[in-house]
Amino acid sequence: MMTQVLLAVDFEYDLILFELLSDIDDVTIVARPADEVELLAHCRTGSAEVVIIGRYFPGLDAEVVAAVAATGAKVLGFGDDADALSGLGITVRVGTDVDAAALATALDDLRASTVVPPRPTAPPGPVGGQGRIIAVWGTGSSPGRTLTAVNLADQASRLGRRSVIVDADTVSGMVAATLGLTEESSHLASLCRAQSDRSVHLDGHSVPHAVVREDFHVITGLTKPERWPEIRASVLEAVLHRLARLYDLVVVDVSDRVDPDDEMADPFYDRHCATRAALEAADVVLVLAAGEPIGLQRLVKLLGTPRAEELREKVRLVITKLRPGAVGHPPEARIREVLNRFVRVTPDYVLSDDRATADAAMLAGKTLHEQNPRSLLCQEIAAMAEDLLPGRKRRQGSRPGRSRVRL
Incomplete structure (x- = not known):
C-alpha cells in the first residue's frame, strides 16, 4: 500500500529527506509546504497519511502539531532534540542522521501504530482556578x-x-x-x-x-x-x-x-x-x-x-x-x-x-x-x-x- 507523505522540514534538510524518501518503495511525497499555513491546508484535504515535521519548520508550534493530528494524519518528528519535539507534542521521531532503511521502518511502524491521547496535565475540574x-x-x-x-x-x-x-x-x-x-x-x-x-x-x-x-x-x-x-x-x-x-x-x-x-x-x-x-x-x-x-x-x-x-x-x-x-x-x-x-x-x-x-x-x-x-x-x-x-x-x-x- 502506498504511503502518502507530507514533507515539512526546514530548508537545510528538505532536499536530503526528499532524496531518502524517493529511495523508499511505496512512498509518495504529496507536497513540500513552505510554512504552517500551506501545511495545514494540505492536511485538511486528507491527502496525507504521514507528516514528517522538522523542529525548525517555519511557523511550527504545539497548536500546529495538534491541528495536524486532528486531521487524522500521523506525525513523525525529524530532529535530534527529543525534548524540544516532545514539548511540541511529537512523540515519535528520527534523527538527522537517519538513512533510507531506518526511515522506511519508522514510517511502517508509525502507520501500524495506534494514536493514544496524551495524559491530561491537570486533574478534571473547572478550568480557570479561582480567578x-x-x-x-x-x-x-x-x-x-x-x-x-x-x-x-x-x-x-x-x-x-x-x-x-x-x-x-x-x-x-x-x-x-x-x-x-x-x-x-x-x-x-x-x-x-x-x-x-x-x-x-x-x-x-x-x-x-x-x-x-x-x-x-x-x-x-x-x-x-x-x-x-x-x-x-x-x-x-x-x-x-x-x-x-x-x-x-x-x-x-x-x-x-x-x-x-x-x-x-x-x-x-x-x-x-x-x-x-x-x-x-x-x-x-x-x-x-x-x-x-x-x-x-x-x-x-x-x-x-x-x-x-x-x-x-x-x-x-x-x-x-x-x-x-x-x-x-x-x-x-x-x-x-x-x-x-x-x-x-x-x-x-x-x-x-x-x-x-x-x-x-x-x-x-x-x-x-x-x-x-x-x-x-x-x-x-x-x-x-x-x-x-x-x-x-x-x-x-x-x-x-x-x-x-x-x-
Whole structure:
C-alpha cells in the first residue's frame, strides 16, 4: 500500500529527506509546504497519511502539531532534540542522521501504530482556578472600553485583589499608552509563545508583564494589527485560563470586532479570532455602549446579533458617558426607556461622563484614582469592581445615585 507523505522540514534538510524518501518503495511525497499555513491546508484535504515535521519548520508550534493530528494524519518528528519535539507534542521521531532503511521502518511502524491521547496535565475540574476573567467588549463609537478596563483592574487591586489587565484589542491597543508605559515588546505574544512550548513552565514570576503596582500588572498587546494572526484562539484561551490561576481578576480589553475582516480570506489570517477567544474564555462580558443616540442605536443592533445571544448568560450591560446634553434630562431614565422599548433590557451599570478627569489621567498616564479619587466616574467604577470581584454576590439593592436591574 502506498504511503502518502507530507514533507515539512526546514530548508537545510528538505532536499536530503526528499532524496531518502524517493529511495523508499511505496512512498509518495504529496507536497513540500513552505510554512504552517500551506501545511495545514494540505492536511485538511486528507491527502496525507504521514507528516514528517522538522523542529525548525517555519511557523511550527504545539497548536500546529495538534491541528495536524486532528486531521487524522500521523506525525513523525525529524530532529535530534527529543525534548524540544516532545514539548511540541511529537512523540515519535528520527534523527538527522537517519538513512533510507531506518526511515522506511519508522514510517511502517508509525502507520501500524495506534494514536493514544496524551495524559491530561491537570486533574478534571473547572478550568480557570479561582480567578475571574472579565472581557470588556461593546459597540463601536468609542464607548470607553480601555478606560473602563484599565480602571476596573486598578480598582480591584485597591480592594486587595491581585489584578492584571490584558490588552487583546486587535484594532487599536491602547492599554500601555493609557498607563504611560513605554513597553515596545508584546507581553501577550511572548506569553502565547511560552504557552505553545510545553517545556516552558509559567508561574507568577515567569509571566511577562509590566508592573504598575505590586498587585496591578499589565500584559501589553501587539502594536501592529497585522501581527494578530500570530495569536491563535486556542492558545489565547489557554493563556487567559492560566492567568486566572495566578490572579484574582483578569480583565481583557478587546475591540468591538469579532468577525473576520474578509470572510473569503484564509481563516488563518483572521485576526479577530482573538476577540472571540476572549469572549469565550470570559466568566463575565461587559458590553459597553455610549449613552448617546448613535451609541444606543449600535447597542440595540449588537444585542440583536447571534453572538450577543450566545453570550447572554454572562453579559453585563454598561452605559458610559452619561450626560443630559446627549439624550435629554433625566439622562438615565431616558436611556432606560429606550432600551426597554427596543430590546427589553436595562443596564447593570451606568458610568458618568467625566471628560475632565479622564483627559487629565490620559495625558499624565495615570488611572482615574491616581488623578482624582473623588471623581464620580472613579467612584462608580470602584463600585462596579467591588460588585464583580470573585466570591462576591451581586447586590439586588441600589447603590447611591444609581438603580440597577440585571440584564
